[in-house]
Amino acid sequence: MAVRNLIVLNNPDHWTFDLDEVEVVSARDYLSDSRYASIKNARVFNLCRSYRYQSVGYYVSLLAAARDHRAIPTVTTMQDFKSQTIIRTIAEDIDALVQKTFSDVPQKEFVLHVYFGQTVRPVDRFVGRALYNLFQAPLLKVNFVFSGKWLIQQIVPISIAQIPAGDREHICDFARSYFSRKRFPKSRIQQYAYDLAILINPDEPNPPSCRKALKKFVEAADKLNVYTEFITKADYSRLSEFDALFIRETTLVNHHTYRFSRKAHAEGLVVIDDPWSILRCANKVYLAERLAQAGLPAPRTVILQKESPKNTPAEMGISFPCVLKQPDSAFSQGVVKAGNETEFYEKLTGLLEKSDLIIAQEFMQSEFDWRIGILDRKPLYACRYYMARGHWQIYNWSGAHSRRFGKSDCLPVEEAPADVVQTALKAANLIGDGFYGVDLKQIDGRVVVIEVNDNPSIDAGVEDVVLKGALYDAVIRSVIRRIEGVKIECH
Structure with missing residues (x-):
């Protein structure tokens, strides 16, 4: 079934570009006309003038989700725009690109506009595409400030009416390019029941699954009528093309793997690993407390803080040898053993430079x-x-x-x-x-x-x-x- 690309605006007259690939709809019609409620396969590009909570623009994306339409932006993305902390955390992955791109900018602040993933100045195109992948909205205005390095001060979606006059001549070409090359969905010889994205990092030295195992997952999925495609961190904007996400890259909270999981869950995809599991498992402080509260047996555990080195090991309840762990350690990295008091203080000091809390556990050989x-x-x-x-x-x-x-x-x-x-x-x-x-x-x-x-x-x-x-089949x-x-x- 062909996907219908709907551009939704408060006033359709504001869309003055002639594109065969899209259908322009008023927000009022999309919200109230039963014809749109009954569409089975649609992608909704929400260009309403406001996305504030309970505005018409907010409800366009909310009802799109309820109708199983793919909305850009989603309600989750709308909420992300409100939080400076979320914005800067999500944008960390492209920090090096931002610094390199704007290294020659003389002023201390400037505005970058991103239209359908493209920018007017060719030199900004890679940053523009990266920002669109992270904050999916058709039209974006990004305010940058320099404070030792370039930081995103604000990122907001804008309406057609808010496009600067000098940029309007580019919009039609950007939109035409965007819709003509967008894959909705892939043509395949076999019609699969579901689409599964498998997130991997081809350069990871010790991934959760080797290449042979990944191939076996694909074979199991094909046998069970599930289409699989390997994706990487560059495919953030494509998540809505799939029904499920299976993460086969080492997960961390302050990392793109968590953001992929969170976005996929927010868009209604089945996710393994789900975001709450990543949050809970990735932090050994949480795990230690959870196991203790449940009365499950675990090594004797002490949580150490910045002030802890002021005390003796005995005062902290530490005996030797002991194991020190960063809360987000994985694959035995960020885990060290201290055999005596001197090693303990030396290794604890180093770990506390990376985290405010450290786990100390009895060593069990x-x-x-x-x-x-x-x-x-x-x-x-x-x-x-x-x-x-x-x-x-x-x-x-x-x-x-x-x-x-x-x-x-x-x-x-x-x-x-x-x-x-x-x-x-x-x-x-x-x-x-x-x-x-x-x-x-x-x-x-x-x-x-x-x-x-x-x-x-x-x-x-x-x-x-x-x-x-059968192991791969079970998953x-x-x-x-x-x-x-x-x-x-x-x-």
Whole structure:
């Protein structure tokens, strides 16, 4: 079914450009005419004069979402424009590009206009496209100020009437270029039931899934009638083309992976990893408190702050050896061991330069860690990850590449110790109903939770040894159930 591109304005007479690719509609008609409510496949470009809360422009995007139309901007984007903190956090990914582009600008402040992802000055085109990808609105005005470096002071969507007179001659060409090359949606020989985006970073040294595993996800999806496409951080503006997002890049909160998850969820896509799971799992301060509140066994944990080095280890409840962790550490990075008081203060001082809070935990030596994969609140796989040779962690980032990783083995869930599996399930259920990898240790009959990962590794020849292709099928089937569950709830 062809997608209808609707440009919605308060007054259609303000749109004076002749484009075959679009249909110009008044906001009043879009909100009240049943013809538009019944359209099954539409993209709504909202050019109303105001997006303030409960304005006509606000309701155009709100009803577009309710009708399963793709709105640009979404209500979530409208809310983002109001927060300077959100704006600057989202724009961090393009900071280097901004500084380079405007390095020769002599004044201390200036305004950049972005029209359908393009700019009037060719030198600004890359920044303009990047800003559009981050803050999707057809027409944008961005105020920059220089305070040691260039910062976005304000970014707001504008209406047709607010376009400077000198820029109006460019708008028709920009709009025609935009709509003529936009992919709505791809032509495919096979008509798939659903579209799944898999977010990856081709340059990541230790991604959650190796290339062979990614290929197996694609094969499983194809078999289950789901179209898959690998996307990267550059594809932020394309999320609305898909029904679901599967993140196979290491997730962090202050990172584009979280912004992808958050935007996808806001636009109604099924998301693994969902934004709340990233928030909860990515911070070990939260995890430590959550496990303690639930009474689940964990290593003895102390939360340290900037003032903590003023006290002795004994006063802080620290015994040696101990493990110090950055709250957002992942894949054993940002995790160090202190064997005595001197090492403790030295390593704590270094970590406190990066974070106001640090986790200190008792060191629990073991030959291996258990990893129980949990999907949809059910155990999926069980693995043992052995410590890297001559090292106390699974990953030894300072070792030679051939000795960097410990060995692993995978076994049927029913053959793993029952108390390990049940403890893992309880820990994962504290986070949500997504896809998790729970790390545990079993020492002298005692099972303790080390952490819950929202983005567990799935590598060919490791986690899939027992289930083989069924492991990949299970993940894709979960995506399908979630998509169909959402559709049922919406109707």
